Amino acid sequence: MIKLWAAVVGFAAILAAPSAAMAQEKSAVRPGFVLKPGSAKILLFRPKISVGAQSTGGMFEPNADWTAQARENLSAALDEAQAHLGNRVVAAAEPVGPAAQTLAAYQSLFSVVAESVIEYQFFKGNRLPTKKRKGEFDWTVGPGVAALGQGTGCDYALFLVTDDHYGSTGRKVLQVFAALARVPVAVGVHKGFAGLIDLRTGDLVWLNADLQMGGDVRSQAGAAKRMGQLLADFPGRPIVTESSSEGK
């Protein structure tokens, strides 16, 4: 019995199942939504960025230096990409008191809504009956979100989340040996999502979620590529940064 259990746990640890991202849609825009180019002022909330290594056994090894680099690189890449679009991105100030509570609550709510979109709309096999109509994209965090934009003059709020586990040397060696034994071992986790919320209505107007992203966020060029992917299909107009084309 214990052996069986151990085998199960071990199997999971080794495989770290390749994600089901293949069969999945990656982005959607609310029907009828258009962002006039060069017009929007966008409020950016502190991106959730986590960068580290993946140990031989598949554990996440958080790395503070890489995360700090990624934060800097992604911020610069975002400014550049939005300048291309003609939009202005304003980093939100860290509020205090009740405003901080409201912001924390909306950040959590955004994560929950974004995860629900990925699970119940982007993943076709699991699509909710109310989300099945073609072209439908109807998600909201509620009009209360307007409180976050008060006094900033911003029309939209942008949320960014990235999570990167870079395969360690040990993990890569394990992958090679495992491949000889015909056992698939996944190296690395590179997930990210970005969403745009209308600050007047609370509607989620655009969401892009990719569970297998490219671009090494630890370098400036890689971060620019990652940002290009995160902002692919950003409403307004097609993004032109060359690095955003294809390839992971």
Place this chain on the structure above:
Amino acid sequence: MRIGRSLAIAAGVAGSALTPSALIAETKPTLPPYAGAYEPQTVDERGVWMQADEDERGLRDSQFLINDPALSAYVRAVLCRTVGADRCRGVRLYIERVPAFNATMAPNGTLRVWTGMLLRLRNEAELAAVLAHEFAHFERRHSLAEYRHNRGATDVMAWAGLIGGAVSSTVFNAALLSIPAFSRAEETEADMLSARYIAAAGYDVRCFADVWARLMDEADATALGRHQRSRRYDRVAFFASHPTNLDRAIYLRDFAARQPIGGDTGQDAWSAALTPWRAGLLADQLKLNDFGGTEYVLGQLGADGWSEDLLFARAELYRTRGNPRDLVTAANLYRQAIAIDPAHVDSYRGLGLALIRSGDAESGRAALRRYLYLAPGADDASMLASLLS
């Protein structure tokens, strides 16, 4: 992944021979983690601190925090008395509104205390013991050591799992079981260090073992109430991260027996600080829908006499279960609460509802009228008024 050590209640056997932690070269840090403006040193430590810092940013603005200056100051004062003023300075205390028994400490000095624990502890010495236990995890960098151990163990497991064969499977199992075993060893170390802290601070050491004894009884009561089999305390589950509560009660009693008799329980200060909170904590406990466990907790709290808030909570417990006999019990308990405190407004509401549901509409309406007279601005005033017409 969430890194942090907790006090959690869990069933948990001493482990295996394999110690992957031996594979890791340990560098001796120069400063303790609680030193002022301490910066984490190695790549691993900086990583786990970064995660803890990110978590704490969210926690600081959480709507589940109880930001009461008096309560926070009291809990902090108990921590500082127990571990010393210089040590407690590096700790940020957060009281979270969660109706379960736990406290956790993150590697960067974030101390979380759950309100369900504040409801269940009986005196200041018990609180001191729990806080000192969490502090011991922080002081000894247990989260970091556990993280390194687990990484080493899962590395061994990955290779052993791939190679296969009888020897490999033994190695695999040994590595797997070393993970919870390592965790239990840390818990025991933290228990023993905290017992020494509370003894040095002049608290009654015997209190710590009592905490675990009561938690076992409560778990039994919950299991009985839900018609489930109770946990076993004499055997340890292979994957348990904590020693069994029975183990903890036994080794802590053993330690206490070797200390001089006496010590401060801090009963009066505890009551003064927590009494204003008790009604709210009881209301949260009632919402757990755990009849057996809640009845046990109330019985423990009422051991030294039943006050109106305890009687009211017990009445609510019975009224919400709602069997006809429960409504009779509830009505009696509400009446006892009113007898102690004729101005206990919520008891009139509960009494009224219980009586109307029991078929005694006349007395029930009278009680509701009394409620509406005493609390005309209550949230549910108009709804209850409709029952009177």
